[in-house]
Amino acid sequence: xxxxxxxxxxxxxxxxxxxxxxxxxxxxxxxxxxxxxxxxxxxxxxxxxxxxxxxxxxxxxxxxxxxxxxxxxxxxxxxxxxxxxxxxxxxxxxxxxxxxxxxxxxxxxx
Numbered sequence: 001x002x003x004x005x006x007x008x009x010x011x012x013x014x015x016x017x018x019x020x021x022x023x024x025x026x027x028x029x030x031x032x033x034x035x036x037x038x039x040x041x042x043x044x045x046x047x048x049x050x051x052x053x054x055x056x057x058x059x060x061x062x063x064x065x066x067x068x069x070x071x072x073x074x075x076x077x078x079x080x081x082x083x084x085x086x087x088x089x090x091x092x093x094x095x096x097x098x099x100x101x102x103x104x105x106x107x108x109x110x
Contacts, residue, residue: 014101021094032083038076073102
């Protein structure tokens with residue numbers, strides 16, 4: 001498993017990426033609600049996860065938390081892909097980047 005400080009830095013980077021995508025969803029016009037809802041939930045949960053990781057001593061608990069976040073990222077990615085032409089490229093790229101960051105973090109932990 002990663003060192004604790006490395007994990008916290010990676011999670012902060014992922015959190016910033018997710019927060020940026022969620023903020024873009026909030027300000028976007030005519031965005032499908034499932035995309036907006038997925039990103040809002042992911043933004044809330046990743047903040048909670050960062051706090052949990054800072055206090056967690058159990059590696060399995062940290063892995064499970066990141067796995068849960070990655071599943072939310074999958075839902076956001078799927079919602080984004082199903083929206084077809086309802087998202088501009090910049091927003092779509094932000095959501096996909098957030099998904100990639102979560103996926104990469106999950107694979108680094110396993």
